[in-house]
Amino acid sequence: MLAEDVHTPRGIACITYNNECARELEDRLAALGVEQDRRIFIGTVHSFSLTQIILPYAQTAGLGLPASFAVATRAERQAALAEALGRAEIPQGLEFRLGIYRRTYLNRELPEWRNSDPDLAALIERYEASLRRRGRIDYDDMPLLAIRALRANPWLQRALLAKFPILVVDEYQDLGAALHRMVMGLCFSVGMRLFAVGDVDQSIYGFTGARPDLLQRLSERDDVETVRLRLNYRSGDRIVAAAGVALGADRNYEAADADAEGAIFIHPMEGNYDQQARRALQDLLAQARARHPDFSLRDLAVLYPAAWIGDSLAAAAQALGIAYVRTDTNALYPRSSRIMQWLEACAQWCCGGWRIGAPRLSRIIREGKRLFDKAIITEESELNFHRRLVAVLWGNRDANTILRDWLTQMTKEVVQSFAIDDAALRDELDILAEFSERLAPGADHQNMVLGELAGDGVYVDRLTLSTLHSAKGREFGIVFMFGMDNGRIPRNGASNNERAEARRLFYVGMTRAKREIHLLHTTGRESIFVTEIDQHLADE
Template sequence: MIPNPDFLSGLNPQQKQAVTAPPGHILVLAGPGSGKTRVLTHRIAYLITQYHLPPSNILAVTFTNKAARVMESRLEDLLGEKPQGIWLGTFHAICARILRREAENLPFSSNFVIYDEDDQQSLVKTALRELNIDEKMFKPASIRSVISTAKNNMQTPDDLTSRNYREEVNLRVYRRYQELLRVNNALDFDDLLNEVVNLLTQNQAVRDRYSRRFGEILVDEFQDTNTAQYQILRSLAVGNASMFVVGDEDQSIYRWRGADYRNVQSFERDFPDCQKILLEQNYRSTQTVLDAARAIIDHNINRTPKRLFSDNGKGEAITLFESADDKLEADYVADTIRQNLKAKKWKGSQVAVMYRTNAQSRLLEEAFLRANLPYRLVGAQRFYGRREVKDIIAYLRLIYNPSDEVSLTRVINVPPRGIGDKTVTTLQQRAHEMNISAGEVLADLGKLGQQSAHFASFSGRSALSLADFGSNLNTWREASSKGMPLTRLFFQILEDTAYQEYIDDTTEEGHQRWENVLELGKIAAEFEDRGLDEFLERLALVSDQDTLAEDVEAPTLLTLHAAKGLEFPIVFITGLDDGLLPHSRSLDDPEEMAEERRLLYVGITRAKDRVYLTRADRRSTYGGYDNSAPSRFLKDIPAKLLLQQGAVSSSRGGFSSSYSSPRERRTESYANWTTPSPTYGSFKPTPRQAKPAVEQRFPANCRVKHEVWGEGLVVKSVLEDGDETVDVFFDTVGFKRLAASLAKLEIIKK
């Protein structure tokens, strides 16, 4: 390899100390924007070039596919070529790779499929149905969450006991859910980790082989590891492996899914000889942004204090905007962005609007529509969650693993081929009687037709339909096993199923759906040389951030949790009210409250140049408004860092006296405004005027069509403020509340 000879010259002293440290256990606590990815990639390059460590002896673990791709690209730049043999990927991807290699030591075969949340919920529903448990009383989503929590704690059904009837039902469903995973030769995300823990714990030969192989283990975002992930790392480090972990307790925000920042403390306890290095120079933000963030996080305990500093200058003050209600808060955000875009001070892609809960996006979306602003919404329906995309993926998964009954159930009658629910139930019962999978029954029907021993179990028409479908599956599987290129297999499925005709691409909605199918085909082409197994694994492990387009010139709307790992020149954080941020669930739990502080800290430190914090004196509820109090976190930000704008209701009086401000606060109600005031900076709200009465055009229960979201059912329609507000449940994206005058809805069925 021909390394860049100057690849250490651009590092600051703390970074260079971390990169060039002798092999051993090293804990790097990296503040936000301090170049942790740079340190990790340079560390790998240093080990390869200076210690001559073969890349195949290096394991580098990240938390997102995007981070893995960035590291791969930077390593290639540093070394002059790709380091061959290095294991670099997410925890789940690395674990899947180990499990496929070690399948002979496991109770499932190497062609297992990975179930996403939708698949897991489908399996929970199957378990409920088989156990004759009412879905209305025991919600599948709730039970799936209970199962995931148990797995995060590494608890099997045998580890749990039930104290009441609900817990007994949860336990019964959990047990059957696990049995169905085995029947389907499938694993869920939690299983990928737990099965590797079990493998390394129970099979010393396997553990020794991997611990000898990986002489250096590097871990990104160490503060986000959960119990299983930390146990995997400890198992691999039992030999002579060195561990180089990079993290920041202050950025641990995934406690709700099992992440435990205390693993940082456990690392220091388990490896007392570890070297501890702090990265404190920030390359992203202005000093004002960092000082505001530090003022909030310094109130947390059980952390290593860091002195964050930046050479990017002091920067502009943090803007704090208080509005009379949440609608005007959203209008302020949209209008501020619109005016700066119009003046060409900002570009749309430079702006992010963040919030604590997904539900807060509705008012923001409506405000953006009123302002005629485009936006991209992270955490809405993902590309891989679209119906037509999941259909084709299900076909491919079924070819790869015929035991996958979740995929089979999804596509057995898509497009319609005369196979109804009763026939599917009979098929599953027949498979159960024969102690084989439904896929094997189909394969036999497809091969032998009327000569199959299973044929008589079905009515004549249903049996023929099943045999025809089974024949197609057999043909596709044989073609795949003989090395048919992935893209050719992809389009063969589309042709054999007449999928294009099924979605009717002559309509606008159908055309958009067909374009999504073709886009999936483009992604398949990228895996032409790697095969169906790698393609399906990559799709199963993709995250919201991995699908976030980087070339869209529009502001980004996303939750604070989704913002982790991203950065933007301008950041708006909305809903700074007690009960929202911090969330109401955290008010009586010190650990949860500490996490809420970390969440706001992460949000603020996403910003390079400007931060806008907004709140509302009252927030809309069902049929009215509730008063809200300012977030308790706001009083921690020094007044000298704030530029305060906006008006709050005089009946509420705004902040307590501890909230001093460099500018005089107006206390008049928004409802009394008649002219814009310079006190409000660039935001110039339009005076409220009486609007003419309108007629209801979209009554409840009528079907409507939207040019972007397709068809939906009107749930409620209300006439208010001179317009018709319509609640619609769309087939593609779920619930939306729209202003009828802006939404361009078309009635398609009364």
């Protein structure tokens, strides 16, 4: 599209689900020789709303924001909510409920906004007013304000079309009503060309407001050309067939490689999760590796319904001396953190990346400038940032460097110098401070080395421990689905919609596997989805 359809200075906007997806898209484009620049936007719907609509046009679009507004930190959000409530104590789960309500009722001029839950609507309005008095917006404000600006200003829609004649959307089923409203306005009213990719069967974020029906309705429009994909290029044929049973719908999917059968195992497990975890890693994982000597630890993953279950697996792995990496909410740091993603790239450069240009130093510098954009505003500050960063990276090209020492130097020479008074980075700096505490002398990760942050060399060879949600989009040679118990998936008391989403989540877990899928459940408590797979195997 860049080569044939869009000519300089116009470009393409690509919106995807989260920062990790955006980063992978950037990496794949870079491998094709396409570097992100002003012509190409790659990011989340929130990032698109903030950087392409709110920041450039807030004043002229009449959004009622002060000239010096900023994104609220968690502490500022909680202070605003406490003021709106009239008390310091915030009930558990209230912030989540507020977010769902705001994302569900986008047009506040309609009666549904106030009538569906008058008390909640009033609380949200007081909370937002409190934020504005502080000169702040929050995460959910970004797409809401962007939609308001687009609806009220037709000239703004034309301005975006002039800049981005094509809009690319990945994981459409997960991006919710706000993105869908933008697509309807920009692509079907103004004329921006849409290229969307998604799968309603992999919609697993209903609790955040994801709407798989929006993608379904989009695909059924007469003015949309829909291409349905049937071939699974990852999993063996038996895994594809069993996953269809788990999904509860025949999509006529086939394995692209007809010779790759795949294998499915069901393991009833005695004891509590601690005992099951030890048996799974000590016996089942070892047996699977013996069957597939070509697979290393990094080709294996254990997936589970909730992060707390991962604690049992992490303890068992540590006791057995199995190297592992967690990608759930109990990981060392949030995988979505911008500053930690940038530090990972810096570590990778230090651990051999400087030899092969992966990642490129130019990309690390560019991402750093984007991260610290409030401080890097002149040629002098840009040169200062460049010099400081390169000095630290070049002086620490050893994967065995104690991570605490490297991070202390990076923080002192680079981060603290360029993150001063940047309110948008306060939450990020809190994440960095919490991570640093885990590396302090006497802490649980005091001996961690630079290569572990980079995932370099021997540190790449680690077993992945992940929730089913966090595993979406990834693939492994062998997958163990742990804790597949009734009451865990689906959970007890689940509504019909929640049961349907649990079924899709189970399907997502099964389709992460290439060669083997193992379903582990407590004896006598297997999930209904496991029972269905067991019956399918018996019939087969």
